[in-house]
Amino acid sequence: xxxxxxxxxxxxxxxxxxxxxxxxxxxxxxxxxxxxxxxxxxxxxxxxxxxxxxxxxxxxxxxxxxxxxxxxxxxxxxxxxxxxxxxxxxxxxxxxxxxxxxxxxxxxxxxxxxxxxxxxxxxxxxxxxxxxxxxxxxxxxxxxxxxxxxxxxxxxxxxxxxxxxxxxxxxxxxxxxxxxxxxxxxxxxxxxxxxxxxxxxxxxxxxxxxxxxxxxxxxxxxxxxxxxxxxxxxxxxxxxxxxxxxxxxxxxxxxxxxxxxxxxxxxxxxxxxxxxxxxxxxxxxxxxxxxxxxxxxxxxxxxxxxxxxxxxxxxxxxxxxxxxxxxxxxxxxxxxxxxxxxxxxxxxxxxxxxxxxxxxxxxxxxxxxxxxxxxxxxxxxxxxxxxxxxxxxxxxxxxxxxxxxxxxxxxxxxxxxxxxxxxxxxxxxxxxxxxxxxxxxxx
Numbered sequence: 112x113x114x115x116x117x118x119x120x121x122x123x124x125x126x127x128x129x130x131x132x133x134x135x136x137x138x139x140x141x142x143x144x145x146x147x148x149x150x151x152x153x154x155x156x157x158x159x160x161x162x163x164x165x166x167x168x169x170x171x172x173x174x175x176x177x178x179x180x181x182x183x184x185x186x187x188x189x190x191x192x193x194x195x196x197x198x199x200x201x202x203x204x205x206x207x208x209x210x211x212x213x214x215x216x217x218x219x220x221x222x223x224x225x226x227x228x229x230x231x232x233x234x235x236x237x238x239x240x241x242x243x244x245x246x247x248x249x250x251x252x253x254x255x256x257x258x259x260x261x262x263x264x265x266x267x268x269x270x271x272x273x274x275x276x277x278x279x280x281x282x283x284x285x286x287x288x289x290x291x292x293x294x295x296x297x298x299x300x301x302x303x304x305x306x307x308x309x310x311x312x313x314x315x316x317x318x319x320x321x322x323x324x325x326x327x328x329x330x331x332x333x334x335x336x337x338x339x340x341x342x343x344x345x346x347x348x349x350x351x352x353x354x355x356x357x358x359x360x361x362x363x364x365x366x367x368x369x370x371x372x373x374x375x376x377x378x379x380x381x382x383x384x385x386x387x388x389x390x391x392x393x394x395x396x397x398x399x400x401x402x403x404x405x406x407x408x409x410x411x412x413x414x415x416x417x418x419x420x421x422x423x424x425x426x427x428x429x430x431x432x433x434x435x436x437x438x439x440x441x442x443x444x445x446x447x448x449x450x451x452x453x454x455x456x457x458x459x460x461x462x463x464x465x466x467x468x469x470x471x472x473x474x475x476x477x478x479x480x481x482x483x484x485x486x487x488x489x490x491x492x493x494x495x496x497x498x499x500x501x502x503x504x505x506x507x508x509x510x511x512x513x514x515x516x517x518x519x520x521x522x523x524x525x526x527x528x529x530x531x532x533x534x535x536x537x538x539x540x541x542x543x544x545x546x547x548x549x550x551x552x553x554x
Contacts, residue, residue: 115141116150120168121158123316123352125188127269128213129156132187135217148178152220156213157188157198159282161454165190169201176203185220187213192286193458195240209242210286245273245288264505264532265350265516266310270298270336271317278382279393279464280425282456283318292323295331295339302344311534312348312374312503320351321358334362341372347534348503348518350374353420356381356396356404368411375415376520377408382422384439385432391464392425398439409444416446416491416520421480424453424473426464433476440483446491447520448484452477492521492542499552504533512548522546 115136119129132154133143144150153175158164168190175184183205186198192209199207208216219241251272273288274281293301305313317323324331333354340349349372354363356379367373383389384398408417421440423433440448452473455462501518504525508514512524515537524546525537537549 113141113152114144114150115152115154116144116147117154117156118147118171119156120164120171120188121160122318123267123314124269124272124318125156125158127267127316128188129154130266131269132156132213132216139217139220147175147182150179150182152185153179153182154185154187154216157186157190159188159190159193159286159456161451161456163454165194168198172198172201172203176201185216187216189283189286192242192245193282195242199239205239207240207242209245210288211243211245211248212241245286248273248288249291251291251293264310264503265312265314266305267314267316267352268298268301268305269293269316271320271323274319275322276319276395277393279391279460280422280453280456282459285458287318290319290322290326292325292327294327295324295336298336299339299343302340302346306345309532311346311532312350313346314350314352316352319355321354321363333358334360334366337363337366337370337373341370346372348372348374350376351378353378353380355379356401359404359408361407364407364411374518374520375412376418376518377412377415378418378420379405379408381419381440383425383428383432384436385428386435388425388428388432388436391427392422392461398435402439402443405443405445414495414519417444418447418449418520419445420449420451422451422453423476423480424468424470426453426461426468427466428453428468428476437479437483440480445484445487447488448480450477450480450484488545489542492545492547495521495539495547496542498539500537500539500547500549502535502537502549504529504531504535506531517547524548526550 117129117133119126147153155168155171157168172184175182184203185206185208186204187208189210191198191207195207195209198204206219208219270293273290274284275290277284302313321333323333323336340346359379381401382392382394386398389397405417408415502515502523505514505516508528512526513529515523515525517523522545523537536552538552539547539549541548
């Protein structure tokens with residue numbers, strides 16, 4: 112039996128795509144290998160949100176080819192959609208499959224002997240490139256999630272793909288296409304399948320998740336989907352991944368706050384606290400709009416994790432613009448941040464903007480915000496010492512503690528050995544580095 116290995120890069124939507132690819136491979140009769148060095152087929156599911164993401168993918172290709180020269184390396188994902196010829200020229204790459212055809216990847220599996228694709232669809236193909244027009248797709252094309260993947264808990268269910276926004280720095284709409292939603296009946300069916308497979312917490316993911324349902328007929332919305340999952344499935348916990356600020360409507364906030372089955376966790380992309388920079392980014396809100404959403408979330412959920420994506424070094428970001436962002440973050444009740452240094456992406460409007468910020472300046476701003484985020488996270492963690500928290504166990508056990516994740520997105524080590532995928536109530540007795548320590552009260 113042929114063996115495979117899938118390596119995912121980037122966001123939760125990409126991880127969900129990778130799980131769907133795994134299911135296709137297993138259904139085709141392949142068996143998972145322990146790692147890339149022992150696999151006959153290696154699928155690299157790439158990201159292209161930054162130049163560093165591109166470099167990570169190229170480095171992985173070269174390393175795998177060096178360690179396993181007989182492996183057939185298939186490269187798919189966002190980088191494959193954006194620059195397929197660039198990837199196909201790297202030694203060891205057998206095939207490049209864009210996001211346009213990712214859902215049919217198994218139809219192009221290398222066969223023995225030789226390398227002959229099993230299917231040919233109307234795509235722009237080179238000798239080892241299969242990429243089509245991503246904007247031609249009007250429906251979400253996703254294989255069912257893989258219920259036997261390497262994840263033992265918290266699988267990602269992608270219910271939305273693509274984005275109709277055009278942020279000036281972002282390449283993702285050009286490699287993911289228009290916003291598309293999984294139909295409600297399919298969402299419910301997939302959640303039911305995960306429950307039947309024993310999962311207790313799922314993570315709803317998408318490229319612009321809060322826009323779910325807006326292009327469906329009849330039009331619907333994100334809150335409607337959440338209610339349907341709660342009313343029609345038996346999933347114990349729903350975790351929401353990233354949702355844009357203006358999609359945290361009062362209805363969504365009230366629903367998340369009131370349901371014990373929805374994790375108290377809000378990830379709300381911010382990018383900048385400077386009105387000038389937000390306008391240049393083509394973001395659809397102003398700092399005061401954003402602050403209102405965060406403050407409403409905190410009032411409704413006093414113990415919720417609240418996180419944000421923040422970008423530093425965007426073209427023309429002055430010292431004053433950065434200070435506005437730093438002060439904005441300092442006064443808002445964030446519990447963690449994902450801080451990124453601006454990376455120019457070919458084909459985006461910001462790539463041609465004047466006043467590019469020197470790299471060393473952007474890196475220093477990144478450091479400042481990371482230190483501020485660490486302080487906020489530490490204070491949030493310490494506020495739970497002596498309290499109780501709901502958590503789900505993960506996969507790792509180090510001999511004294513089992514890794515877990517709290518309902519409000521804090522890393523936790525629970526004393527003793529516990530099976531993965533167990534919901535439990537934990538008494539928190541200490542905070543050490545970036546992890547809480549605790550002991551089980553009940554399951």
